[in-house]
Amino acid sequence: MTTTDAPKAAPPPTGKRRIGDVVFAGLARGSGLLILVILAGVAAFLVIQAWPSLLANTSNFLTDQSWEANTRENPSFGVAALAFGTVLAASIALLLATPIAIGIALFIVYYAPRRLAATLGYLVDLLAAIPSVVYGLWGMMVLAPQLVPVYEGMTRYLGWIPLFAGPSSTSGRTLLTAGIVLAVMILPIITAMSRDVFHQVPQGHREAALAMGATRWEMIRLAVLPFGKSGIVGGAMLGLGRALGETMAVAMILSPSLAISFNLLQSGNQTIAAHIALQYPEATGYGVSALIAAGLVLFTITLAVNMGARYVVARGNKESA
Amino acid sequence: MSTRTTQPPAPGSKTGGNKFDLRSGTLPRRFPAALLAGCAVVVAGVLTLFSSFGLILWALMTAVAYAAIIVATSVRVEGGRKAKDRLVTALVYGCFLVAMTPLVSLLYTVVVHGMDRFSPYFLTVSMNGVLPSMDAGGVYHAIVGTLAITGMATLLAVPIGVLTAVYLVEYAQGRIKKVITFFVDVMTGIPSIVAGLFVVALWIILFGPGHTNGAAGALSLTVLMIPVVVRSSEEMLRLVPRDLREASYALGVPKWRTITKVVLPTSAAGLTTGIMLAIARVIGETAPLVLTAGSSAVSINWNLFDGQMMNLPVFIYSQFRMGGAVNYERAWAAALTLVLIVMLLFILARLVGRFFSPKTR
Incomplete structure (x- = not known):
């Protein structure tokens, strides 16, 4: 920061x-x-x-995929499928958002007209201000139907890649859709962190590059990106932490199933956070306690990711100081 | 480059020795803009011809056509390095536009769908006695709940957050400062649903299972709000010039009077901005409130400590889950209400920050 x-x-x-x-x-x-x-x-x-x-619990909490916890005796549940879905959705979001966020940060710091830059920055920050429940509503009602033909095309031409195997979902409520919405939600975080480090690039480095006849892109590649690397990585990891814990958008968009599936274009998979939100109102017996256990796993994962992010950023600051 | 200097100039070449002029080989300044406009018009024409005009498709194809043509011309006229620069410029502008697409689409949909039902009636009536499928009812009870829950969360989080920031900036040194700063960062990363589960766990221990009320919701929002307030307040307190503090000490003013009479008033505008942004951040939180404040209240409840309490985000979610046409209309209208409140807070925060902050130089 x-x-x-x-x-x-x-x-x-x-x-x-x-x-x-x-x-x-x-x-x-x-x-x-x-x-x-x-x-x-x-x-x-x-x-x-x-x-x-x-x-x-009668089965292994970390490796079991089922969720039979709403009983008063012998519950059987595990977070394997949920943890997998969580990591997969967050990874999709990260892969989509990071390059775009770096592009936006470069645009705002080095390309946009000076007078507009601050306003354009606010516009990107607005993306962070929109409540996740509204993202969920939009993703489910607007984005998912729009993506159905796109997914059909992808299964037709890219179906040989296991990730995109058909038949694609007819509602568009897939893990990829959820990942896209998560990507939009974490864009402002990664952008803000990247912007901060890009602003800190010493003017001397940039002007030295330009004085040697570098084009603007060469200046960015030689002076800005190496300097900003740790900030970008740290920002991406903070974004990952946010995507891992995001609940509502996923709960509203994804039509879930508790099985590990690499197929992004069919409905299926589920994340820990969304599972908790959907199951909690119906939880009885050991149900609530089991959901809290799942929440503990989520807490641990996000804690590890966030601490990693802070470490990377802190180390970068020390190096550049 | 090196080959150019070794080759003798080609006599009588058509380009008139342009190749060796340092200033040669740049596209005209207006060329990119003109090309972009040209691409847009041509693509629009082609799409209309095939009667498949769509705004997103049009923007996408225009961008691709522009990038292809500008790189091709640039390679011929300016050489590979400049062409690469042009390509990156196009990509970077493209990234920004890609990010704006969901924002525009989302705000547009919320306004268009929300206006169907958004009216003074909708804002001033609760859902008490309204069946889910009836063409009636509104969000007054949810607005009441949102105000009460967020208000209580603010009352709890702001003193703790600001005082912690004061402690970190004015008092703490060495190890304890590092530890608290680190754990505030950790707290920033707590997923909202985990904050909800924490309060659920606490409430089960305190009151037994199955208790939901507004105070529980407020407590979970407090957990999410504290780190945001600490971070922003810390930044603001650090901006207060050291000279001001030292001038106060020199007059014999005790430290605590210096902080309350000099440091805090000087940074008041910044603190307010930070607090309002923190409110805007938690006012849309849904997940912890589904768990803690309940999702089935229909009547107006001002009492934070008694019974379930509806609020705007949970109202949107529960109407969405019911899934009828009227429910979707209510969800969109409530979303419009919520987005308006958040935007208002966001803009007010910026205005406070801009107009009331002291001039530091």
Whole structure:
């Protein structure tokens, strides 16, 4: 992220500690620590509530594909299919969004007319402001029907690739559609991160390239992209984290099935988050506890991805400093 | 390049030695724009001829035709490097347009479909006593719920978030600062549905299973809102010049008075912008509220601690799930209401940031 350099904390006035100072410092420190407590609470309560169903589970939680958890005894459920669908949908979104996001960031920073650049940036940010439930509505009612003929064409001409094997879905409510909508939703995140690093490219590097007679693209390839690499990777990973946890758009667009399928153009697959949202209202017996266990898996995956992203960005900042 | 310098100039060549003029071989400045317009007209003509004119198809084919022609001409006139540059320029502009397509399509659909049912009646009536398929009812109860839940979440998240930012900027040093900053980043990445599950788990422990109310929803939104408020407030507090703090200390003002009377007022506009953007971010959250605030309330409920509470995002979702024609109309109209509220917050936040922020230089 763009943190402007902190002014060094000024030395506190010496003398006796005033009561107001003590109270205010305590309040500030307290809220800082409260955040740590909340996070610990999130992890702890999820584990506590997931535990009973994991103990009672009669099949392997990590490798089983079925979901028979709504019973009072001997539930049998696993997250294998769900975790697979989650990762697949997020990967599609990432593959589609990253190149476009880099293009948009380059456009806003280096190509767009200076006076328009800020406004165009706001337009991209607007994509992040639209609620996911509205994306879901749009994806299901507008985008999916539009994609049906496209998918038919893809199965006809690209059907030899296993990912695009036919027959394609007649409703368009497939994992690829969900992936496309997720891509739109994570575009602004990746764009914002890339824009930030592109702005930080030292002017000297760029002007040196241009002075050697480089075209604008050569300047970008030689000076901008190597410098911005860590920011782009970090932004992409943050986008991946968002796509992994996105619920509503997937729940509304995908017509799900609990099986591992590589076929992107047929209905099927399901993500963890969407599964929780769809199953929760009908959960009985061990159901809620099992869903919380699934949520714990999602939490772990996104945590790992986000921490990786922060690490990459932090390392990049150190290198360029 | 190197071959050019070794070859003697071809005498009497038709290009008049242009090849060796450093300024030679550039397309006219207006050429790309003219070519683009030309492509657009020709493609439109061809498509109309085959009577298959569609806006997206037209834009797509125009872009492809433009890219192909400009690269081909550029290779002939300007050489390979310039041609590559032209191609990338076309691609980069294309990326931006590709990203704008869903935004325009989405806003257009929401407005067009939403207007069918969007009316003062729709905004001021609840769904109490309305059967799902009846041609009646509105979103008043959902607006009430959204205001109450988001309001409570804001009341909880803003003090915690701003105070944490104050702590990080003014007090914390060394290890604890790194730890809190890191975990705020981690918190930013919590999926919204997990925040919902956290409150579900907490509520089961506190009140037993099956309790849904507005306060639970507000708490889950608080978890999502805190890190956003911390991050934006931190940025704003760091922008306050050090001189201001030191001038205050020099006058013997205690640190806490300096923060409340100098630092916070100076950054007030920025803080407000950040908080409004955070509200805009959580006001559209659906997943945690489906889990915590319930999805079946139909009547107006102002009490956060008693019973299910409908809100706009969940209203859209539950109407969508019912799946009748009237339900879809309601869902679109509620989506229009929600998008209007979010846009309003977004624009207000920008205006506050632009007009009320102090001039730092």
